[in-house]
Amino acid sequence: MALFGKKKQEKPEEAQREMKEYIKGAGGTIVSKSILEGTSKLKWLFREESEHGNGWIAFGDRDTQEYVNDVKNMTIVDFNTLANIEPTVVNVFYMPIGTDLEFRSDNTGKYFVDTRTGKEIREPVKHPAQIAFEKNLKFLNQETYPSEFFEGLFTKSSQIEVLMAGEADFPTGEVVIADPLAYLGTKYETVLDKRIPAGSYPVELAVCPSTVAGLRIVAARLRVSDKAAVRYEIAMPKGKKIEDLGKPGVWTFFGVDTGLACFADSRAAEANRLFFENWQRENPGKNKYVDYFAALFQKSYENQPKYQNRGVSFLEWQVPKTDHRTVLFSSGMGDGMYSGYWALDAQGEVVSLIAPFMNPEYF
Structure with missing residues (x-):
């Protein structure tokens, strides 16, 4: 048979890289599908009180207000899924409810800016405990x-x-x-x-x-x-x-x-x-x-x-x-x-x- 000796073709899901678990039990995060699909890059990250998941919500740099207002364009994934796309989010995972951040990437590196105080966050924020x-x-x-x-x-x-x-x-x-x-x-x-x-x-x-x-x-x-x-x-x-x-x-x-x-x-x-x-x-x-x-x-x-x-x-x-x-x-x-x-x-x-x-x- 012609299949013998040939490399088995991978299914799309098998071709995807294995997801790294940065934070165990990190919980669900609301992320715009544009980030997951790669049509936009992470731009805004904020945390709200939530009965489900960890409260984090992520928007992309090309997301419009009209886009994010459509619930079909948002989905819930494990926080580690977002971290595998942009690992810098791990630094701010333990920040409290009410946090509002802008993600930046320039010649000084990747970091977040607190939109309320203007403070740059370049190092991991420690767990409250x-x-x-x-x-x-x-x-x-x-x-x-x-x-x-x-x-x-x-x-x-x-x-x-x-x-x-x-x-x-x-x-x-x-x-x-x-x-x-x-x-x-x-x-x-x-x-x-x-x-x-x-x-x-x-x-x-x-x-x-x-x-x-x-x-x-x-x-x-x-x-x-x-x-x-x-x-x-x-x-x-x-x-x-x-x-x-x-x-x-x-x-x-x-x-x-x-x-x-x-x-x-x-x-x-x-x-x-x-x-x-x-x-x-x-x-x-x-x-x-x-x-x-x-x-x-x-x-x-x-x-x-x-x-x-x-x-x-x-x-x-x-x-x-x-x-x-x-x-x-x-x-x-x-x-x-x-x-x-x-x-x-x-x-x-x-x-x-x-x-x-x-x-x-x-x-």
């Missing part, structure tokens, strides 16, 4: 904050929901604050200088249903007393005092490498270490979270789904075969360095221990 995250990093681990900040974290508002996540047992009163999966019971945990009376105490969480970052735990609080707090101070590690701040080798933060944190008694921390050493021997190659904690977090989610994310938010956990409970909770935006702060009453006694992860004003 990234901007908030960077501001938050600068905000964390200060020596102190205004009392209003701590009090606001645990006051119900349009930004904050406060819930009781469980109780933690402190048989010795020596407090550890650490990542429970990575550092609890190891030399990398942070044992605090102040002690609390032996007992069991509730752990409260301040949850922010953020439109920027999603549902997040912005702070955790170990409530030791119902007395009024009159001042706050950063929690120093064991053997160090406030006066040691700034000295070489003195730090006040605890590290998070699995997205989780907890308050625990030093005895509970040791019990945690011994339990998981034995568990790892009996379960070689298995993962502490995936093969042990995941099912427990899922059950916690099912019991209180309103203020939790599926997978991991918070969990009251008792070390098996002991009476040591700890409360595990996600740490704001995840891994990082965080500090604890003591709330003290008029006599200087501990009222609570607070771990802030996020400033809700940024989110």
